[in-house]
Amino acid sequence: MAVDDVDDRPPVQNYLKNVLKAAMRGRDLVRQILTFSSMAGYARNSVALSPLVTETVRFLRASIPVTIEIKLSTTASSDTVLADPTEIQQLLMNLATNASLAMEEKGGVLEISLADIDITPDSPVFAEDVKPGEYVQVIVRDTGTGMAPNVMKRIFEPFFTTRGTGMGTGMGLSVVYGIVNDLQGTITVESEPGMGSTFRVFLPKAGTKPKKDQRLAQGVSTGTESILFVDDEEMIVAWGQGTLERLGYRVTATTDPAEAVKIFSSDPSGFDLVITDQAMPAMSGMRLAKKLLKIRPDVPIILCTGYSATASREKAKEAGIKEFIMKPFTRHELAQAIRCAIDA
Ligand SMILES: Nc1ncnc2c1ncn2[C@@H]1O[C@H](COP(=O)(O)OP(=O)(O)O)[C@@H](O)[C@H]1O
Ligand SMILES: [Mg+2]
Numbered sequence: 001m002a003v004d005d006v007d008d009r010p011p012v013q014n015y016l017k018n019v020l021k022a023a024m025r026g027r028d029l030v031r032q033i034l035t036f037s038s039m040a041g042y043a044r045n046s047v048a049l050s051p052l053v054t055e056t057v058r059f060l061r062a063s064i065p066v067t068i069e070i071k072l073s074t075t076a077s078s079d080t081v082l083a084d085p086t087e088i089q090q091l092l093m094n095l096a097t098n099a100s101l102a103m104e105e106k107g108g109v110l111e112i113s114l115a116d117i118d119i120t121p122d123s124p125v126f127a128e129d130v131k132p133g134e135y136v137q138v139i140v141r142d143t144g145t146g147m148a149p150n151v152m153k154r155i156f157e158p159f160f161t162t163r164g165t166g167m168g169t170g171m172g173l174s175v176v177y178g179i180v181n182d183l184q185g186t187i188t189v190e191s192e193p194g195m196g197s198t199f200r201v202f203l204p205k206a207g208t209k210p211k212k213d214q215r216l217a218q219g220v221s222t223g224t225e226s227i228l229f230v231d232d233e234e235m236i237v238a239w240g241q242g243t244l245e246r247l248g249y250r251v252t253a254t255t256d257p258a259e260a261v262k263i264f265s266s267d268p269s270g271f272d273l274v275i276t277d278q279a280m281p282a283m284s285g286m287r288l289a290k291k292l293l294k295i296r297p298d299v300p301i302i303l304c305t306g307y308s309a310t311a312s313r314e315k316a317k318e319a320g321i322k323e324f325i326m327k328p329f330t331r332h333e334l335a336q337a338i339r340c341a342i343d344a
Pocket of ligand 2: 094097098168171172173
């Protein structure tokens with residue numbers, strides 16, 4: 001209206017446009033805060049995620065730079081959750097907007113995917129408060145700037161932003177966090193500077209009750225070999241040791257990669273397999289693997305990675321690493337990878 005009225009006076013029009021932009025940002029902020037404090041009053045029903053995600057991606061395509069390729073994959077066998085379509089859209093838009101901003105300069109690939117995941121009592125403790133049950137996993141992955149640990153620690157805080165004044169509200173991820181929490185889901189993030197970021201949202205499937213681990217009945221591959229398990233996170237190590245021992249293996253576990261080298265070199269033929277995390281601050285899993293392979297070139301190694309970085313995967317394969325598993329993985333996946341690595 002006012003903008004149209006001053007058509008013949010460009011400087012004024014520009015000024016008004018800026019005011020308008022600022023007002024929109026303000027409105028956006030208010031809306032985000034309303035959501036954040038759960039005042040928006042969502043109407044939650046069973047909603048299938050695939051069509052909703054597909055529709056949101058179509059909208060996204062129109063609003064983000066063409067230098068960003070969008071890859072969509074919706075392979076979940078069942079994808080119905082109890083939610084309001086609006087909140088799911090908002091969640092996706094916030095994650096995808098951040099992802100596209102992270103790739104603004106150089107372009108890249110934005111991957112949005114849906115997958116099923118069964119969380120069992122034995123599943124890794126990547127998210128402490130996820131109850132066992134069936135979840136739909138919404139993954140938003142970018143190949144952008146990634147984040148330093150000191151940024152990653154704070155991203156879910158309200159008003160935390162690394163963007164300039166007027167550029168970011170710092171509310172996007174707080175809102176996402178609020179929504180996910182409200183839906184009794186969980187969100188995890190994996191990122192490293194220069195390596196892009198992966199956000200995973202776990203939403204409980206509608207109409208499924210938390211249930212017992214069926215795979216216990218089906219039987220998982222077991223074994224009696226000796227395994228060296230390395231992860232810098234205490235909780236993962238505790239989980240890994242317990243899980244592997246219950247599968248019958250003999251396990252030596254440590255949170256310190258340098259210690260792992262020592263243990264291994266004191267008895268190189270005493271271990272039938274090494275399982276190591278990739279992202280460890282003291283020494284990457286890849287470097288650790290190389291050291292161990294120098295000591296004993298035929299030792300089977302499983303690398304647990306957070307990304308599907310195909311290039312580095314190939315490098316790792318060339319270096320002699322037998323298997324990969326993507327975090328978070330289940331006991332079942334781990335058990336399978338172990339048999340593949342040892343029996344290959
Ligand atoms: N995909 C991503 N890649 C890199 N950094 C990210 C990504 N997502 C979020 N961030 C970081 O988290 C911060 C907070 O994000 P958010 O809560 O959405 O607020 P805002 O986008 O307004 O800054 C961002 O400023 C940015 O530093
Ligand atoms: Mg944001």
